[in-house]
Amino acid sequence: MSLFTSLAWHLKSGDKKLEQLRSRGLTIGEGCEILNGYDFGSEPYLVTLGNNVRLASGVKITTHDGGVWVLRHLYPELSDVDRFGRVTIGDNCHIGMDAMIMPGVTIGGNCIVGARSVVTHDVPDNTVVAGVPARPIGTIDRYREKHEEEFVNTKHLGFEEKRCFCERAYPA
Known part of the structure; x- marks a missing residue:
């Protein structure tokens, strides 16, 4: 991606980004948030995101097995093979940064995937995975x-209000 293309993409509104991704065949439910740096690979039409899915920065979803590269060159009868797999993420999931x-x-509904995790197997509903x-x-x-005592109600605050709150609550 060129610098101009990358800059234009970052300046595009969230709704416009989702519209463009849908035009490439990606199935995206309602209320989704897809942050920058993602990669849906060469077959985005094999990816389905449910409702209220959040992909943090740098999430990569691949739908093909690059390992067949070796087989194509080792076995002449496999010179034209590919291996694909659909990826489905259920409703109300958070996929952490660089996962x-x-x-x-x-990935079932109501799941959390930890940052930098590599998900190689199905994830049942209501599960937190990492590693x-x-x-x-x-x-x-x-x-x-585990975390309920740490929760704070700040989603309604603007940037400066949130900053003041955090600096008071978490002093240096």
Whole structure:
């Protein structure tokens, strides 16, 4: 991607970005947020995002197995092969920064994928996964229980209000 193309993309509104991704065949539900630096690979039409899915910066979703490159050159009868797998992410999921979702994976509803995780297997509903490869580390209910005392109500605040709150609550 050229510098101009990259800059133009970053300046585009969120709705326009989603519209362009849909035009490439990506299925995107309602209420989704896709932050910058993502990569849907060469087959975005094999990716389905449910409603209220958030992809943090740098999320990569791949729908093909690049390893067949070796087979194509090793076995003449496989010179034209590919291997694909649809990727589906259920409703109300958060995929953390720089996570990678591999071909053929289905992530259930109400899931959290930790930052930099590599998801190689299906993830059941209501599960938190993390690591390389990603493994279940808890449930959504356990995540809430563990962190409930740390939750703060700041989503309604503007930038400066939130900054003042955070600087008071988390002093240097």
